[in-house]
Amino acid sequence: xxxxxxxxxxxxxxxxxxxxxxxxxxxxxxxxxxxxxxxxxxxxxxxxxxxxxxxxxxxxxxxxxxxxxxxxxxxxxxxxxxxxxxxxxxxxxxxxxxxxxxxxxxxxxxxxxxxxxxxxxxxxxxxxxxxxxxxxxxxxxxxxxxxxxxxxxxxxxxxxxxxxxxxxxxxxxxxxxxxxxxxxxxxxxxxxxxxxxxxxxxxxxxxxxxxx
Amino acid sequence: xxxxxxxxxxxxxxxxxxxxxxxxxxxxxxxxxxxxxxxxxxxxxxxxxxxxxxxxxxxxxxxxxxxxxxxxxxxxxxxxxxxxxxxxxxxxxxxxxxxxxxxxxxxxxxxxxxxxxxxxxxxxxxxxxxxxxxxxxxxxxxxxxxxxxxxxxxxxxxxxxxxxxxxxxxxxxxxxxxxxxxxxxxxxxxxxxxxxxxxxxxxxxxxxxxxx
Amino acid sequence: xxxxxxxxxxxxxxxxxxxxxxxxxxxxxxxxxxxxxxxxxxxxxxxxxxxxxxxxxxxxxxxxxxxxxxxxxxxxxxxxxxxxxxxxxxxxxxxxxxxxxxxxxxxxxxxxxxxxxxxxxxxxxxxxxxxxxxxxxxxxxxxxxxxxxxxxxxxxxxxxxxxxxxxxxxxxxxxxxxxxxxxxxxxxxxxxxxxxxxxxxxxxxxxxxxxx
Numbered sequence: 092x093x094x095x096x097x098x099x100x101x102x103x104x105x106x107x108x109x110x111x112x113x114x115x116x117x118x119x120x121x122x123x124x125x126x127x128x129x130x131x132x133x134x135x136x137x138x139x140x141x142x143x144x145x146x147x148x149x150x151x152x153x154x155x156x157x158x159x160x161x162x163x164x165x166x167x168x169x170x171x172x173x174x175x176x177x178x179x180x181x182x183x184x185x186x187x188x189x190x191x192x193x194x195x196x197x198x199x200x201x202x203x204x205x206x207x208x209x210x211x212x213x214x215x216x217x218x219x220x221x222x223x224x225x226x227x228x229x230x231x232x233x234x235x236x237x238x239x240x241x242x243x244x245x246x247x248x249x250x251x252x253x254x255x256x257x258x259x260x261x262x263x264x265x266x267x268x269x270x271x272x273x274x275x276x277x278x279x280x281x282x283x284x285x286x287x288x289x290x291x292x293x294x295x296x297x298x299x300x301x302x303x
Numbered sequence: 304x305x306x307x308x309x310x311x312x313x314x315x316x317x318x319x320x321x322x323x324x325x326x327x328x329x330x331x332x333x334x335x336x337x338x339x340x341x342x343x344x345x346x347x348x349x350x351x352x353x354x355x356x357x358x359x360x361x362x363x364x365x366x367x368x369x370x371x372x373x374x375x376x377x378x379x380x381x382x383x384x385x386x387x388x389x390x391x392x393x394x395x396x397x398x399x400x401x402x403x404x405x406x407x408x409x410x411x412x413x414x415x416x417x418x419x420x421x422x423x424x425x426x427x428x429x430x431x432x433x434x435x436x437x438x439x440x441x442x443x444x445x446x447x448x449x450x451x452x453x454x455x456x457x458x459x460x461x462x463x464x465x466x467x468x469x470x471x472x473x474x475x476x477x478x479x480x481x482x483x484x485x486x487x488x489x490x491x492x493x494x495x496x497x498x499x500x501x502x503x504x505x506x507x508x509x510x511x512x513x514x515x
Numbered sequence: 516x517x518x519x520x521x522x523x524x525x526x527x528x529x530x531x532x533x534x535x536x537x538x539x540x541x542x543x544x545x546x547x548x549x550x551x552x553x554x555x556x557x558x559x560x561x562x563x564x565x566x567x568x569x570x571x572x573x574x575x576x577x578x579x580x581x582x583x584x585x586x587x588x589x590x591x592x593x594x595x596x597x598x599x600x601x602x603x604x605x606x607x608x609x610x611x612x613x614x615x616x617x618x619x620x621x622x623x624x625x626x627x628x629x630x631x632x633x634x635x636x637x638x639x640x641x642x643x644x645x646x647x648x649x650x651x652x653x654x655x656x657x658x659x660x661x662x663x664x665x666x667x668x669x670x671x672x673x674x675x676x677x678x679x680x681x682x683x684x685x686x687x688x689x690x691x692x693x694x695x696x697x698x699x700x701x702x703x704x705x706x707x708x709x710x711x712x713x714x715x716x717x718x719x720x721x722x723x724x725x726x727x
Contacts, residue, residue: 158453164512178509200472241582260624268480268692272487275696297602300588370665376724390721412684480692484699 107232209258421470463497633682675709
């Protein structure tokens with residue numbers, strides 16, 4: 092596994108390039124989401140809507156990339172098991188950008204008027220973990236040693252968990268009942284994003300396992 | 304893929320017939336659920352309970368179909384990968400009827416006394432999407448061109464999402480706090496059903512991918 | 516399938532031994548969780564924290580076991596499909612202990628001061644179902660007849676569902692609004708544990724299916 096010998100055939104390489112494109116789109120979405128969150132408390136409604144629209148556009152671009160990958164996969168001979176994994180990664184990356192989009196939308200739908208420090212910190216973790224995933228997809232296509240990748244994703248996911256726990260434990264002290272429901276929902280979404288990234292790391296791990 | 308050549312061996316065909324039976328049972332459940340929802344506001348408690356029981360019976364029939372498929376799969380030689388996909392479809396179809404049953408039950412458990420327009424509209428989407436899934440399972444067994452199927456499921460899932468967003472955004476204006484919690488839970492369930500149908504579409508897509 | 520002929524190669528047997536170790540760690544966690552729940556109402560805060568810590572240690576041990584399995588799997592030649600299933604079981608068993616840990620933590624985070632009968636009864640079901648899973652992992656490695664295993668897991672999962680339904684239906688009568696939110700969250704977690712165990716049973720079923 093530590094070897095750097097190239098294992099991908101040209102066709103498979105093409106898919107990993109497309110998966111990387113999908114990853115970089117997810118990172119774009121996480122970046123815009125961070126911009127929204129960091130400036131949310133000072134923005135007026137129409138500026139917020141602009142950000143939501145920008146993120147929605149990135150989500151649509153993600154849809155198209157996902158279907159492009161699956162469509163080409165459909166017409167290409169790759170070994171069945173590789174096909175399954177590529178398919179699974181494409182679907183999971185699509186889930187991540189969907190979740191980022193849904194979280195952003197919820198801020199508006201719920202008429203949240205103040206981003207709290209948990210949402211801010213957790214958005215940082217989201218951006219960092221999707222950047223790790225991007226590196227992981229590059230790494231697996233080169234059969235790089237992935238130990239550091241697993242550790243990084245795991246560490247970030249744990250940090251996300253800690254933040255989530257902290258947020259839950261202060262949730263019931265500070266907020267009114269309607270806010271408890273709204274913020275809890277948003278916290279749950281943010282935690283789901285990091286969980287989903289761990290699922291991606293697991294698929295990457297299983298690809299490595301099968302090609303070791 | 305556009306070809307209509309038959310790729311299934313007789314044994315695999317038998318499983319797809321059983322999966323179709325499972326699908327048509329899911330459609331039955333969605334139909335009864337729609338009947339319950341459409342007439343809910345005018346029914347008395349015992350009529351509601353009758354519907355819940357009818358749906359529960361369909362759910363039990365679904366359990367039996369699922370276990371029958373898996374039991375026969377158990378004793379039959381099919382290629383390992385086909386086995387896995389058939390198994391996965393059987394489990395997911397079982398999840399869909401379970402979710403329909405759970406959503407119906409929640410109406411009673413939560414003593415919901417008024418079905419709102421979101422629940423009604425979303426139930427329509429559920430019925431349409433399970434009918435699409437039924438067609439998809441028929442289609443994949445004949446290796447039909449499945450592009451329209453993906454588009455339809457995706458479109459319905461998007462419509463479900465839009466309805467869900469609308470429901471969430473009016474939820475906090477209109478209802479009391481206890482109702483917010485109850486209706487949100489039911490909205491989440493309804494949205495899960497369409498999500499699960501998208502998962503089924505993904506498995507169908509991956510079967511097509513592997514047999515292309 | 517009823518035969519007791521040994522199908523595992525020595526290398527695969529080693530993995531099933533490690534999975535059994537993981538299972539017995541999950542059972543340890545469920546046992547401590549039951550001790551916590553059964554004595555919760557009489558314990559002071561620092562005793563509760565001791566239990567939470569004990570469970571957290573078991574969860575960490577679970578992390579290490581999971582990564583050990585995946586790490587060795589990484590360097591070992593087993594057939595690709597077996598690798599995938601072993602990987603999936605390791606990840607799911609890790610999920611179960613994570614969920615037990617999260618549920619226990621929530622009792623403290625939410626400052627729950629009284630364990631109700633649903634939490635108690637449901638914790639009993641959790642302990643029973645993880646013990647079944649432990650037997651299932653032993654059983655599949657010996658290709659024992661697994662029918663009774665499926666029935667037991669299914670029966671326990673149904674019992675968990677019934678308890679959950681009962682808990683939901685009394686939730687809105689008895690508790691204040693903040694408690695409704697807190698207890699519902701804990702009920703959902705407990706139900707997720709039994710659901711996840713059913714997922715494990717499904718993977719075991721699919722292993723049996725493929726090796727039948």
